[in-house]
Amino acid sequence: MTIRFGTCSWTDPTLIKSGFYPKGTNTPEERLKYYAGHFDTVEVDSTYYSIPSEKVAGLWAGERTPEGFTFHIKAYSALTGHPVDTKGIPLPVRDILPKDSFRERWVRINDEEALKLCFRMFGSALRPIKDSGNLGVIVFQFPPWFLPKKKNYDYILKCKEYLPDEKLAIEFRHISWLVGRTKDQTMKFLKDNNLIYISVDEPQFPTSPPPIAEVTSDIAYIRFHGRNRENWFKRGIPTVERYNYLYSKEELKEWAGKMKRLEGLAKIIYAMFNNCHGNKAIINAMDLREMLKETD
Numbered sequence: 001m002t003i004r005f006g007t008c009s010w011t012d013p014t015l016i017k018s019g020f021y022p023k024g025t026n027t028p029e030e031r032l033k034y035y036a037g038h039f040d041t042v043e044v045d046s047t048y049y050s051i052p053s054e055k056v057a058g059l060w061a062g063e064r065t066p067e068g069f070t071f072h073i074k075a076y077s078a079l080t081g082h083p084v085d086t087k088g089i090p091l092p093v094r095d096i097l098p099k100d101s102f103r104e105r106w107v108r109i110n111d112e113e114a115l116k117l118c119f120r121m122f123g124s125a126l127r128p129i130k131d132s133g134n135l136g137v138i139v140f141q142f143p144p145w146f147l148p149k150k151k152n153y154d155y156i157l158k159c160k161e162y163l164p165d166e167k168l169a170i171e172f173r174h175i176s177w178l179v180g181r182t183k184d185q186t187m188k189f190l191k192d193n194n195l196i197y198i199s200v201d202e203p204q205f206p207t208s209p210p211p212i213a214e215v216t217s218d219i220a221y222i223r224f225h226g227r228n229r230e231n232w233f234k235r236g237i238p239t240v241e242r243y244n245y246l247y248s249k250e251e252l253k254e255w256a257g258k259m260k261r262l263e264g265l266a267k268i269i270y271a272m273f274n275n276c277h278g279n280k281a282i283i284n285a286m287d288l289r290e291m292l293k294e295t296d
Helices: 013-018 029-037 054-063 089-094 114-123 128-130 148-160 180-192 238-241 249-260 279-294
Strands: 002-007 041-044 070-074 133-140 167-171 196-201 219-224 268-273
Touching: 013 279, 041 219, 041 268, 054 114, 054 128, 070 268, 089 114, 114 128, 114 148, 133 196, 133 219, 148 167, 167 219, 180 196, 219 249, 249 268, 249 279, 268 279
Parallel strands: 002 041, 002 268, 041 070, 070 133, 133 167, 167 196, 196 219, 219 268
Antiparallel strands: none
């Protein structure tokens, strides 16, 4: 079994200010090359906010990274039912949305034709990364109000239908998917449809998904969001402050044990740190990697 470690951004402003990148590493190209000297995988979160151009995606997968480097792509927010900033909606999609859709800055795209076009444009944007062999999974992070109802099971299958050639990884943000018989149903549904369950570590509240390690495909995917309980739901603060958390060695040891127990259940495990505040994600990814080396 192979375990690969990475973070959920290489461009976060607080990371750039942290001193991780050497002086003179000033461009996205230089930073990605430097990052790829330390890790062999990364999760791209900018795609959640807007669909990249094929040119930009091609640059990521071009000369900036070594052979075998893997990009995991976070699904565009419209595809997971989140509100989207109207400023970031692609022009072809804007053209077919009702005019009254733009009364507010943040909207949800519910129009079927517009949503299909978003999927089509998103899939096309990823083509250069896929063609280069650098594409990993597509991260579908569904919102807390996305509950285990038939329409939502059906919607997940629709995502698979619209992106038939990609590996879809599913993150639930509500405990209702993961308790009692519903948990068994959820895992069976994911396994039957070759969908990847994303194990999540995040601050624990009554509705939070528990930090369980499950495998529903030949890929296991874990996202570490940090445990900053104080800031997780706090309003009026920069989003990055929710992820201001450095895991302790003891907390990482818990996950090292869980990951060892996944041996034989998955061919590969991706441990992706999303506590992207300063260099905390970098530190913790290196810590866990070293910890698991020592137990081999």
